[in-house]
Amino acid sequence: MPARLDFLCVLTAGLLAALGANLAQAQGAVAQFYRGKQINLYIGTSPGGGYDTYARLLARRFGNHIPGSPAIVPQNMPGAGSNKLAAFMQSIAPRDGTAIGAIFSGAILQPLIGDTPTQHDPAKFIYLGNANTETFVCIARTDAPVKTFAETFSRELIIGATNEGGPTRDFPAMLSNVLGAKLRLVTGYAGSNEIILAIERNEVQGTCGVGWSSIIAQHPHWLTNGFARILAQLGARGHPAMDRMGVPLAIDFARSEESRQIMKLIYSQLVFGRPYVLPPGTPPDRVVALRQAFVAALRDKDTLAEAEKMKLDLDALSGEDVQAEVARVYAMPAEIVEKTKQALIYRPR
Numbered sequence: 001m002p003a004r005l006d007f008l009c010v011l012t013a014g015l016l017a018a019l020g021a022n023l024a025q026a027q028g029a030v031a032q033f034y035r036g037k038q039i040n041l042y043i044g045t046s047p048g049g050g051y052d053t054y055a056r057l058l059a060r061r062f063g064n065h066i067p068g069s070p071a072i073v074p075q076n077m078p079g080a081g082s083n084k085l086a087a088f089m090q091s092i093a094p095r096d097g098t099a100i101g102a103i104f105s106g107a108i109l110q111p112l113i114g115d116t117p118t119q120h121d122p123a124k125f126i127y128l129g130n131a132n133t134e135t136f137v138c139i140a141r142t143d144a145p146v147k148t149f150a151e152t153f154s155r156e157l158i159i160g161a162t163n164e165g166g167p168t169r170d171f172p173a174m175l176s177n178v179l180g181a182k183l184r185l186v187t188g189y190a191g192s193n194e195i196i197l198a199i200e201r202n203e204v205q206g207t208c209g210v211g212w213s214s215i216i217a218q219h220p221h222w223l224t225n226g227f228a229r230i231l232a233q234l235g236a237r238g239h240p241a242m243d244r245m246g247v248p249l250a251i252d253f254a255r256s257e258e259s260r261q262i263m264k265l266i267y268s269q270l271v272f273g274r275p276y277v278l279p280p281g282t283p284p285d286r287v288v289a290l291r292q293a294f295v296a297a298l299r300d301k302d303t304l305a306e307a308e309k310m311k312l313d314l315d316a317l318s319g320e321d322v323q324a325e326v327a328r329v330y331a332m333p334a335e336i337v338e339k340t341k342q343a344l345i346y347r348p349r
Contacts, residue, residue, distance in 0.1 A: 027067050030289045034068030037098060041074045042089070044082025044103045045191035050214030052076065052193070054131045054274050054312065055102040058294075061303045065293035070098075078190045081165030082107045086277075087119035095279045097286035100128060102276050105269035110165040112330055113265070113340045118165070122326055126287055128276040129294040130317035132213060135242070136167055136234035136270065138175075138250070139215060140206030141199060142226055149232035149248055152181040156349075160195035160204040161187045164344075167209035167269070168195060171234050173346040174266050175208060175250060178259050183208065185346055199228070206231070212239050217311040236267050258339070265340045268329050273315075275322055291319040 041059050045051045052074075059072040077085045082104035093099035108122040138159075140146055146157040152175075161169040168189075175181040186204050189195045192214060195207045206228070215222065215230075222228040232250040233242050251267070254260045276294065278287060297303060298316035307314045 027289065030285055031067035033097070033286065034066055034070040037068070037070045039063070039066075039070050039072050039098050039100060041072055042077045042085055042093070042099065042101045043074055044077060044079075044085035044101065044107070046078045046193055047076050048193035049191040049196075050211050050218070051082075051102055051104070051191070051274060053214070053217065053310070055276075057303065057307060057310070057312065058131065058276075058297060060306075061297040061300055062293060065296040065300070067289055081110070081163050081169065083110065083118050083120070083165045086122075089277055089279050090120040090124060093279045095281040097278070097282050097290060099279060100276055100290075101278075102274065104166050105134075105272040105275055106165045106167050106170050108272055108275060108326060109266070109269045109329065110170075112332075113337060113344060114164060114170075115341065115345050116164050123330060124280040125326075126278040126280065126282050127319045127322040127326065128278055128290055129298075129319045130272055130322050131274040131276070131298060132313045132315040133317065134235075134270050134273040134313075135212045135239040136171060136209050137212050137215065137242070137247075138172075138206065138208035138231040138234065139199075139210065139222075139228050140231055141202070141228050144205035146205070146231070147229070149181075149250065149253070152183060152231070153179070154182070156182040156184055158184045158186060158205045160189050160198045160207045161185045161209070162189050162191060162195075163187055164346075166191075168192065168207050169209070169346070170266065170344050171209035172207075174263065174343045176349070177343045177345070177347070178262055179250065179253050179255075182349060184348065208232075209234065212242065213311075213313040216241075220311065234267065235270050236264055258336075261336055262340045262343050265329070265332060265336060266343070268325070271317075271325050272322060273317070287319075294319065 043055045056074050059074045063072045085101050086103050086107045089101040111118045145155050172183040176183050192210050198204050230247045251263045295316050
């Protein structure tokens with residue numbers, strides 16, 4: 001072997017060995033920190049809803065993939081469309097890697113396009129990842145006066161919603177302002193589980209902004225026994241199952257390209273889907289370990305098998321990809337951002 005080539009091989013081997021040693025050292029330090037510790041997984045909605053179901057599934061598997069195998073303890077912290085939890089994660093939660101927040105995707109967009117001031121800056125969060133890229137829906141009781149999405153332009157539909165920042169409040173406000181849908185919001189519900197109960201009690205006739213994955217996992221009988229029907233898909237593109245059912249996309253009712261751009265900006269939160277965040281200032285080595293463990297936990301064969309039994313869609317997106325998407329959204333043109341803000345102001349008809 002020529003001397004130069006021999007030297008390069010030795011140098012490469014040395015660099016790889018050093019890199020491996022550094023990685024092992026970093027992993028060892030993370031394992032030492034987490035061994036015997038507890039990570040609190042805060043959930044920004046009430047128990048029983050879709051966000052809660054996904055977070056608790058993650059909690060059952062997550063610790064097995066984190067160096068040191070810490071215990072993962074889920075805790076619900078509902079309020080203000082999960083903006084309460086977002087504020088907690090930025091200002092109060094410990095910054096040592098023992099606090100994770102499962103927040104609404106709307107809480108990431110609200111500081112950019114919302115009407116109410118918030119106490120958090122999504123650009124400062126460290127994104128752990130996203131559990132799935134969601135398709136939201138408008139759903140209504142079959143005995144409601146509205147039978148199709150097109151009929152919402154001529155007949156009123158009374159729907160349940162959380163407060164501003166939650167998709168069940170923001171999505172129908174947008175549909176009303178941008179498309180002219182006659183949706184009357186009853187706000188203040190803690191989460192999707194409470195809205196579902198309200199629909200079953202006939203307190204409201206339906207809702208817009210719940211996940212297809214939540215409906216099909218927790219209330220498939222609604223569709224099979226004729227209790228409710230899906231009126232529209234809320235997203236830039238449809239879900240294959242609903243496409244086969246012939247459920248229309250609400251964005252196809254837009255009358256101008258500007259309206260489509262506004263809707264697409266609001267729909268961008270669906271890429272975030274079910275985001276998990278770490279507080280700013282979390283040590284980088286723990287961020288790396290938690291991000292790797294997050295994706296590994298959601299792609300674990302046992303997790304996938306359990307999710308299939310629960311009829312949950314899992315489509316893990318890395319923290320790096322979510323972080324990049326948030327940066328892209330916050331770089332949108334000011335004119336579109338301002339018009340999108342106006343589209344989210346609910347004006348009762």
